[in-house]
Amino acid sequence: MLLGGVPGVLPAKVLILGGGIVGTEAAKMAAGLGADVTIMDISLKRLRYLDDIMPANVKTQMSNDYNIRSQVKVSDLIIGAVLIPGAKAPYLVTKDMLKTMNPGTVMVDVAVDQGGCIETTVPSTHDHPTYVVDEVIHYTVANMPGAVPRTSTIALTNATLPYAISLAANGWKKACSEDKALRKGLNVVNGKIVYKGVSDAWGLPYFQVEEVLK
Numbered sequence: 001m002l003l004g005g006v007p008g009v010l011p012a013k014v015l016i017l018g019g020g021i022v023g024t025e026a027a028k029m030a031a032g033l034g035a036d037v038t039i040m041d042i043s044l045k046r047l048r049y050l051d052d053i054m055p056a057n058v059k060t061q062m063s064n065d066y067n068i069r070s071q072v073k074v075s076d077l078i079i080g081a082v083l084i085p086g087a088k089a090p091y092l093v094t095k096d097m098l099k100t101m102n103p104g105t106v107m108v109d110v111a112v113d114q115g116g117c118i119e120t121t122v123p124s125t126h127d128h129p130t131y132v133v134d135e136v137i138h139y140t141v142a143n144m145p146g147a148v149p150r151t152s153t154i155a156l157t158n159a160t161l162p163y164a165i166s167l168a169a170n171g172w173k174k175a176c177s178e179d180k181a182l183r184k185g186l187n188v189v190n191g192k193i194v195y196k197g198v199s200d201a202w203g204l205p206y207f208q209v210e211e212v213l214k
């Protein structure tokens with residue numbers, strides 16, 4: 001399908017679930033091609049921001065079961081890009097919804113590395129990236145940046161190298177004590193869970209990281 005349409009043919013409808021980093025970049029790409037894009041998120045603050053900065057062919061809608069059910073029926077491309085830090089992604093597209101979609105609809109579950117936000121997601125690889133369930137095409141590669149390993153690694157290390165240098169120079173404890181951003185990355189210290197999302201997900205006690213580091 002032509003994402004942008006041509007004179008006399010409507011552009012594709014693209015639905016993006018989650019308007020964070022991934023969702024915003026996906027919307028920029030799809031909107032740039034001329035598609036009719038809808039971004040859903042549960043954060044009204046985020047939706048307000050996206051509404052301000054996105055071009056006119058990108059609309060925003062609150063993410064809830066009713067809106068998702070209505071949109072999946074008419075979408076040509078659905079991108080799952082939700083994240084709940086430290087927890088498994090919620091299933092926003094359930095198996096029963098697939099039967100309501102047009103045959104040939106494409107679903108890309110970028111949240112696959114957090115368990116996926118589509119019930120029928122099974123992690124795939126670049127060797128066999130797609131599979132079909134109920135005539136809906138699924139793309140669920142767990143390491144999508146691996147398709148462009150050199151440039152994606154440069155992009156990642158531009159952001160992470162300062163942390164690696166600090167860890168090497170100071171040792172993990174001093175580095176994490178002095179740097180709030182690094183400290184936020186700690187999950188377990190001395191056998192104690194210091195990341196709220198992880199303790200909630202496993203139903204185990206949570207400890208304040210600052211207390212454990214003392």
Ligand SMILES: NC(=O)c1ccc[n+]([C@@H]2O[C@H](COP(=O)([O-])OP(=O)(O)OC[C@H]3O[C@@H](n4cnc5c(N)ncnc54)[C@H](O)[C@@H]3O)[C@@H](O)[C@H]2O)c1
Pocket residue numbers: 017018019020021022023040041042043046063081082083084089090092109110111112113114141142143144145
């Ligand atoms: N497969 C891959 O190669 C690959 C690559 C990059 C990122 N990811 C994954 O993509 C996902 C998104 O990453 P990100 O960096 O954009 O995260 P992010 O935190 O920037 O954005 C996530 C967004 O999801 C929203 N959200 C939470 N619950 C929601 C719901 N019920 N409905 C709609 N929106 C909801 C949040 O409000 C937030 O705006 C993560 O799971 C991440 O691990 C996968």
